[in-house]
Amino acid sequence: MMHDLQPVPAVLVKIVPMVVDNHLFAFRPEQPLADIMPGQFVEVSISGVGSFPVSSCDLVRDGRIMSCIRRAGRVTDALYRLKEGDTVGLRGPFGNGFPLQRFAGHDVLLIAGGLGMAPLRGLLQALLEDHDRQGRIMVLYGSREPGGLLFYDELVGLSQQGRISVRFSVDFAETLPGPHPQVFCRIGLVSELLEGLQFAPRRTVAAVCGPPALYRCVLEELALTGIAPARIFVTLERRMRCGIGECCHCVTGGRYICRDGPVFSLEQLRGMAGAI
Ligand SMILES: Cc1cc2nc3c(=O)[nH]c(=O)nc-3n(C[C@H](O)[C@H](O)[C@H](O)COP(=O)(O)OP(=O)(O)OC[C@H]3O[C@@H](n4cnc5c(N)ncnc54)[C@H](O)[C@@H]3O)c2cc1C
Numbered sequence: 001m002m003h004d005l006q007p008v009p010a011v012l013v014k015i016v017p018m019v020v021d022n023h024l025f026a027f028r029p030e031q032p033l034a035d036i037m038p039g040q041f042v043e044v045s046i047s048g049v050g051s052f053p054v055s056s057c058d059l060v061r062d063g064r065i066m067s068c069i070r071r072a073g074r075v076t077d078a079l080y081r082l083k084e085g086d087t088v089g090l091r092g093p094f095g096n097g098f099p100l101q102r103f104a105g106h107d108v109l110l111i112a113g114g115l116g117m118a119p120l121r122g123l124l125q126a127l128l129e130d131h132d133r134q135g136r137i138m139v140l141y142g143s144r145e146p147g148g149l150l151f152y153d154e155l156v157g158l159s160q161q162g163r164i165s166v167r168f169s170v171d172f173a174e175t176l177p178g179p180h181p182q183v184f185c186r187i188g189l190v191s192e193l194l195e196g197l198q199f200a201p202r203r204t205v206a207a208v209c210g211p212p213a214l215y216r217c218v219l220e221e222l223a224l225t226g227i228a229p230a231r232i233f234v235t236l237e238r239r240m241r242c243g244i245g246e247c248c249h250c251v252t253g254g255r256y257i258c259r260d261g262p263v264f265s266l267e268q269l270r271g272m273a274g275a276i
């Protein structure tokens with residue numbers, strides 16, 4: 001696995017606009033990086049501008065790394081000004097990723113808010129491509145407004161094929177997305193989608209990704225349903241610099257988020273003061 005501080009040149013092979021200020025970017029590194037596991041991240045650098053961490057929203061296919069990236073500030077803005085064929089730098093993959101072996105043989109509950117769907121979509125792809133997998137996959141996904149729901153058609157399609165069940169929430173909307181008979185959508189917070197959800201907590205592993213306001217309330221709510229805290233996972237976002245546990249930029253609750261995380265269980269988080 002390459003953990004060098006020197007970025008590898010990578011060609012921006014495809015840019016696909018999804019929703020406003022959220023595009024899919026496919027990168028092809030000139031030297032292959034180690035496969036990125038769901039929940040791990042790479043550092044994308046743009047010459048003369050800076051770098052930022054980003055997760056992959058898909059499995060690495062034909063050497064291509066796919067990320068859904070929001071235009072958030074200085075460096076992502078510079079990325080949005082590039083075009084297909086331009087070159088960026090990539091370092092990584094970094095971090096632990098989701099412990100896929102802990103998901104085997106269990107029902108899976110994925111809970112995402114906003115851009116949090118991007119890393120969870122990578123996890124979802126890994127679960128769907130594991131043909132030995134047994135158990136249900138339930139997705140609860142909330143966004144501020146219907147137009148912000150990422151991968152909406154894909155999630156609806158998977159639900160119509162019976163491969164997942166999905167429930168959406170939006171903070172506000174004049175009209176709800178649809179109509180899709182199998183798809184549930186309500187106005188409210190994503191945590192409210194747990195209401196009335198039929199599932200077996202003792203058989204379930206949960207993964208959560210979204211803004212801090214989401215995981216602050218939803219993690220303990222999941223524990224109250226009876227899912228063991230050791231089987232509730234969240235991926236944390238912190239400002240990163242080196243990505244390899246050397247600069248201390250990301251240290252929270254005595255742990256390096258870049259190296260020991262970014263994925264932690266609720267059991268671990270309860271011992272990390274200030275992490276959530
Ligand atoms: C492990 C990890 C995975 C990530 N995966 C994705 C992804 O899949 N897609 C994606 O679009 N983004 C992802 N991000 C967030 C992404 O790294 C930031 O949006 C990016 O750093 C913004 O850089 P910028 O220079 O464009 O913005 P800046 O100018 O640095 O910041 C713009 C705004 O965002 C805030 N901000 C920037 N970084 C963070 C952070 N880490 N935590 C909280 N607030 C922040 C700043 O305070 C500021 O308000 C991930 C972050 C981490 C740590």
Ligand code: FES
Binds near residue numbers: 241247249258
């Ligand atoms: S980003 Fe440098 S120690 Fe984590």
